[in-house]
Amino acid sequence: MRSEAPKSKNITWHFGKVTRDDRAKMKGHKGVTLWLTGLSGSGKSTISRALEEALSGRGVHTYVLDGDNIRHHLNRDLGFTPADRTENIRRIGEVARLMTDAGLVVITAFISPYRADRERARSIQKPGDFLEVHLDVDVATCESRDPKGLYARARSGEIQNFTGISAPYEAPEAPEIRLSTGEMTPEVCAEQVIAYLEAEGYLG
């Protein structure tokens, strides 16, 4: 059947690829990555959900990447060695890039303690597609919260290489958004991020 099949059509028939602009038009807003970074207990999980809910309420298409949907799935082969931590953040950065390209407002909620790892996640995206959101609160406050009892286990030595206790946290030097999560409610934090997105024209 070779000679009869419409082969040339399959090869030469070019489709107008759906563009970023097309997607933004359909969704009514731009795609962007909101890269949350902060210590354990700084509020990443709570604020990511507050943001997701507030944005969804405004008709914004969102998705949260966090430990729940990454560590036991895409990154299940990775442990906690320095190389594995870097690879963990690398892959999350790549997935965030894809989802941003798909037009979503992607919210990532990982400690991501190393500046170089975050800079790489930024560098693979187009300018303006990656916004660093620093959940800025001191270790003492996070430790006093300690919702999962992790700081206690880190202090006792049961958990090693714990960010802020026995491993470094390299705070962002120039994040697009800084949230003082020790002093503001999650609602106020979410409002502050949304105000930024509005002011910068992300929400159309």
Next chain:
Amino acid sequence: MRSEAPKSKNITWHFGKVTRDDRAKMKGHKGVTLWLTGLSGSGKSTISRALEEALSGRGVHTYVLDGDNIRHHLNRDLGFTPADRTENIRRIGEVARLMTDAGLVVITAFISPYRADRERARSIQKPGDFLEVHLDVDVATCESRDPKGLYARARSGEIQNFTGISAPYEAPEAPEIRLSTGEMTPEVCAEQVIAYLEAEGYLG
């Protein structure tokens, strides 16, 4: 400031997580993965773009995962050994799962020659979230197209382990959709997939 900060609010303030249903309602359709599989030259790239365009024209939120946006990015660390090929498909399956959960109609366009790899990509998704689309056309037809000259290089031995020539292609036994891409135009193929999605209630 520890005692003055509204810490307990941060811990106990629970947000209604945005659900799959919420996302489907906002988008007007369900999220689903359309997993295209077929030989080199079977039309994966052309049909994925035809599908993307046709679905977007109907207001469906889509995204195509293909070699262009995966191989040199998320999976840039992987080569073409059997283990790396399996890991390649594993990660693509995980990204497709996340994007489907985000409510998108995800179209993946990879040869994905091994049944076990495709079955794993299916197994990590909820029932109905993964639809296998077999681009069913014989090697001779694909070889006669050979748009990138790959078959010629495989025949000469320049490329080894080439699917269909020197490496196996395990055709799906019970794909949800089978497209005879040797006999149908890309437009007709896209229409057939959309007819399936409509009949099965994916498009709302």
